[in-house]
Amino acid sequence: MNSCNSTNHIYSPPGQPCRLQLTVITILVLHLALWTLSAALSHKAPDWDNMEELVWAGSLEWGYYKHPPLPTWLLYGLLQIFDRSVWITFFAGQLSVVLSLWMIWKLGCEFTSQKRALVAMLLVSVVAYFTVRGVMNNHNTMQLWSIVGAIWMFYRATRYESYRAWAVFGFFCGCAFLTKYSALIQFATFALYLLVTGQLKRSSTWKGIALAGLIVLIMVLPHLYWLTQQVSGPVAYADNAMRPLVTYLDSVKDISDFLLTNIGRVLPLVLAAGAVYGWTKYSAKKRNPRVIPTNIATELAKSDRLFILLTGIAPLALTIIIAGVLKVPLMAHWATTFFVLFGFLTLWVLPATGDNGLVKKTIAVVLLMQIIGAIGYGYARGPLADKVGRPSRATFPGAEVSRLVHDEWKKNVSIPLSVVASDTWLGGNIVTHLSREAKVLIDGDYAASPWIDEQSAKRCGMLIAINKSERSPDKVDPRITALMEKVSVRGEVSTPWTSKKNGPVVSVEWGIILPQDSCLNEVRSKS
Incomplete structure (x- = not known):
């Protein structure tokens, strides 16, 4: 029987048949389906970050004004397979989750039983x-799979001095950087590990690092070149987001809030x-x-525990130290990838x-929590919020708003609507x-x-x-106000925001810059 460390596999200690792969895949498919359906069935519109990605994914660029391009490229690929719809964003976020969970299991198979x-x-x-x-399709969630992949390959590269592992490690690191620059924190962690363990003294380590x-x-060079061409872009956005707080007391309060929020999310x-x-x-x-069992961690190799x-x-x-010294404000969701190995910390407890009993008990507990969590999340965000009349993004009637303003366009313009000038959220819903x-x-x-050609937009008109x-009105940019003039x-x-009688109402002011005759004639000649 093939073992998981044979030439056909690159994981698991010697002598362990690969019997659990189908079980793990089944669990992850169920996880993907449960959370995707929970969000898709309960949300009329997605979260803000999801809508932002939908807007960006209309075009392939080397970068976007806030972030590197990889998550948007991946969503763009999904949109070529499926129609442009809200549920795709929930699916994409959870796809990153299950890929990361798969590789967490693979990593665990390196130093303990499957x-x-x-x-x-x-x-x-x-x-x-x-x-x-x-289910939030933002760059933090979409970085999960590449960060876990990098950790897994880093383990293999340093344990086996495998150049193949170093190469794949480089690929995952490239993907992580092209997702969000916060990958640098994880890179610093890798450097710290090499320093603490003395592996920087080995020539093979330096060769692996070079590879x-x-x-x-090679992977990030086009994006870095694109960055040099930007007057403002992701770097300026990151710099603005990390503008130092006024005092160290403010920093202590900010770090405390950051930790408290994340404790709740890990609870x-x-x-x-x-x-x-x-x-x-x-x-x-x-x-x-009479028998007092030891904890699982005592059976791990000392190097693996480290x-x-x-x-x-x-x-x-490292994040807390840097934030404390530089007074950098922290957003709780920046810690999305920081807890990927915390499941292994439970091995100390x-x-x-017997492994069979442990697995069965864990499946029972986790399955119950997942089902309750998904159903509760979906009900609270959707039906309950709609019933009590809570005007949230999840209850926003995006499809109806889109239909209403599009009807106004068709009443006044004879060519298809191609440009909507608005904020990301409202424009994305339309x-x-x-x-x-x-x-x-x-x-x-x-x-x-950059997907909008300015001359063409001015010639062929737009809806504002x-x-x-x-x-919950959105902030209006002065440039939108100027276009409306x-x-x-x-x-x-206007249309009801929720189904509650006399509940909140969505009101949208619309305006049309009519297309020029040259554009109208061009479109008619093509049709």
Whole structure:
């Protein structure tokens, strides 16, 4: 029987048949389906970040005005397979989640049994960044798979001095950097590990670093060149987001908020591990009350324990240290990738008893938490919010708003609508329900919307839309206001935000800059 460390496989200690792959794949497919459906069935419109990605994914660029391009490229690929719709964004976020969970299990198989690796994977899967926040298709969520892949290959590269692993490590690092520049924190963690373990003294390590570095450079060079051509872009956005706080006391408060929020998001893992621990200890005590089992971590190699602790905790620690010294403000979701190895930390708690019982108990606990979490999240965000009349993004009637303003366009213009000038959220809701040719001129800014040709837009006209709702109005950019002053026809449409009687109303002011005759004649000649 082939073992998982044979020439056909690159994971698991010697002598362990690859029996759990189908089980793991089944669990992950169910996870993907559960959370995608929970969000898709409950949301009329996606979260803001999801809508931003939908707007950007209308065009392939070497970068976007806030972030590197890889997540948008991946969503663009999905949109070529499926129609442009809201559910695709939830699916994309959870696809990143399940890929990262798959590789977390693969990594665990390197230093413990497949069943114990599965336990660690299951426990970390209930962290909020893998569940309720895993449907948010932002660059933090989309970085999960590349960060975990880099950690896994880094382990193999340093353990086996494998140049193949170093090469794949470079690929994952390149993907992580092209997703978000925060990958540099993880790179610093790798450097710290090499320094602490003394592996920088080996020539083979430097050769591996050179190989990985070359691959990263080849991958990111076009994006770096694009950055040099930008007057403002991702670097300026990041610099603005990390503008130092005024005092160190402000920094302490900010770090405290950052930690408290993330403790709450990791709390499900603690509760799940506590339930499994108590259940397992109770079962073991019933079988033999005189035997006190040791924890699983005692059976790991010392080097593997160091790898888990240092690589797993250092990103969070380094971030807090840097933020404290430089007074950098922290956003809680920046920690999305910092907890990927926390499932393995439970090995210091869980007793080393029968693996079959441990797996069954963990599956039972995690399955219950996942189902309750997904149903509760979907119901609270969708039906409940709609019933009580809560005007949230999830209850926003994007399809109806799109239909209403598009009807106004068709009443006044004889050619298809291709440009909507608005903020990302409202404009995205409008074009999502139109043809793929329709694009958003974000905040009236051509620099932030390279998919819009300025001369063509001015020649062929556009629709301008402003959210005038009393509840939760979006900020209006002065450039949108200026465009509204140039319209030939304007008006306002409204529709109930929720199904609650006398509930909040969505009001959208619209205006149309009519196309010139040259554009009208050109379109008619082609039709």
